Amino acid sequence: MSVIDIEIPSAKVLGFKQLKCKGIIMELTLTQPDDWHLHLRDGDLLKAVVPHSVSHYGRAIVMPNLKPPITTTAAAVAYRESILKALPASSNFTPLMTLYLTDTTSPDEIKLARKTGVVFAVKLYPAGATTNSQDGVTDLFGKCLHVLEEMVEQNMPLLVHGEVTDPIVDIFDREKVFIDTILQPLIQRLPQLKVVMEHITTMDAVKFVESCKEGFVAATVTPQHLVLNRNALFQGGLRPHNYCLPVLKREIHRQAVVSAVTSGSRNFFLGTDSAPHERGRKECACGCAGIYNAPVALSLYAKVFEEMGALDKLEAFTSFNGPDFYGLPRNTSKIKLTKIPWKVPEAFSFSFGDIIPMFAGNTLEWQPSLI
Numbered sequence: 301m302s303v304i305d306i307e308i309p310s311a312k313v314l315g316f317k318q319l320k321c322k323g324i325i326m327e328l329t330l331t332q333p334d335d336w337h338l339h340l341r342d343g344d345l346l347k348a349v350v351p352h353s354v355s356h357y358g359r360a361i362v363m364p365n366l367k368p369p370i371t372t373t374a375a376a377v378a379y380r381e382s383i384l385k386a387l388p389a390s391s392n393f394t395p396l397m398t399l400y401l402t403d404t405t406s407p408d409e410i411k412l413a414r415k416t417g418v419v420f421a422v423k424l425y426p427a428g429a430t431t432n433s434q435d436g437v438t439d440l441f442g443k444c445l446h447v448l449e450e451m452v453e454q455n456m457p458l459l460v461h462g463e464v465t466d467p468i469v470d471i472f473d474r475e476k477v478f479i480d481t482i483l484q485p486l487i488q489r490l491p492q493l494k495v496v497m498e499h500i501t502t503m504d505a506v507k508f509v510e511s512c513k514e515g516f517v518a519a520t521v522t523p524q525h526l527v528l529n530r531n532a533l534f535q536g537g538l539r540p541h542n543y544c545l546p547v548l549k550r551e552i553h554r555q556a557v558v559s560a561v562t563s564g565s566r567n568f569f570l571g572t573d574s575a576p577h578e579r580g581r582k583e584c585a586c587g588c589a590g591i592y593n594a595p596v597a598l599s600l601y602a603k604v605f606e607e608m609g610a611l612d613k614l615e616a617f618t619s620f621n622g623p624d625f626y627g628l629p630r631n632t633s634k635i636k637l638t639k640i641p642w643k644v645p646e647a648f649s650f651s652f653g654d655i656i657p658m659f660a661g662n663t664l665e666w667q668p669s670l671i
């Protein structure tokens with residue numbers, strides 16, 4: 301990576317990977333990132349949020365937890381069409397579609413999904429674990445083994461929301477118990493299955509991923525699980541816009557996840573889990589889980605790597621590890637991150653209501669712009 305050290309921040313900067321001013325890195329040029337875990341929703345919400353993601357990312361793994369969920373290849377193809385229709389005219393964004401695994405998904409559906417070329421993964425939601433997961437899997441080994449075997453045949457990755465749903469298990473332990481009771485036995489049984497543990501939150505998940513064979517088990521990491529711990533849920537009162545699943549964890553877990561992503565390991569990559577809900581569905585007696593972070597995610601990832609003195613490892617996390625794991629080419633276009641303060645809007649307003657972004661009203665640094 302080339303570094304230019306100059307004294308004048310306004311100097312012409314294009315063409316350099318890093319620009320420093322008085323020893324401080326002021327600008328980074330990165331290969332365009334992809335978002336390997338994104339909720340785009342549908343209808344008006346899709347049209348509202350899609351511009352935020354496509355202005356930063358080349359591709360995204362689009363989550364299938366719509367109402368009704370995307371359980372078939374035909375539904376995935378139709379959903380893809382509606383995303384493409386909602387894109388701004390000049391956009392080259394590519395949605396990578398996923399199927400929602402149910403107790404009744406058939407091995408033939410996996411074959412068909414692979415054949416179409418538009419489905420890149422299958423998503424496991426344990427029934428009841430998170431937003432729109434009521435149609436998810438009730439018994440993975442009892443109901444889905446043949447489908448999982450077909451996924452190995454088709455080299456189709458399984459993406460997991462890794463939490464158990466047993467109400468007896470404390471909500472802060474659900475990820476660890478999932479690893480011990482489902483994930484570990486799963487990879488023992490099907491060591492050739494590619495698995496992405498989505499939105500990891502604990503040191504247990506970090507250790508698990510690091511103990512697995514590289515290229516077979518990886519994890520996505522959200523900005524919120526890197527910059528917030530569970531205190532953020534109760535800072536001066538209940539904070540519904542910091543509520544997501546898996547729920548934020550203790551500081552020691554946050555630190556373990558930060559160390560993992562900034563270590564340079566190839567097993568961790570960017571997945572924002574940007575999950576918009578209209579304001580009224582968050583600020584109410586039983587608020588939805590999900591944080592809308594698409595407008596701020598890249599700024600926050602850069603902040604985390606900068607604070608760890610690891611900006612040289614940011615590009616692998618944002619732009620290389622994901623496509624390498626999925627066996628897809630890395631993007632060829634570039635994005636620039638500039639260390640200029642900018643204010644996150646208090647809200648994004650639409651005809652159907654408001655969406656409140658993560659860190660609404662706060663000032664962040666590292667402004668992204670496509671080159």
Ligand SMILES: NC(=O)N[C@@H](CC(=O)O)C(=O)O
Pocket residue numbers: 339365430431432461543544545546573575576589590591
């Ligand atoms: N992360 C969340 O809290 N919510 C997601 C679902 C999910 O990814 O679990 C959503 O769809 O709103």
Ligand SMILES: [Zn+2]
Pocket residue numbers: 430461498499545546
């Ligand atoms: Zn999830």
Ligand SMILES: [Zn+2]
Pocket residue numbers: 337338339363573575
């Ligand atoms: Zn999600």
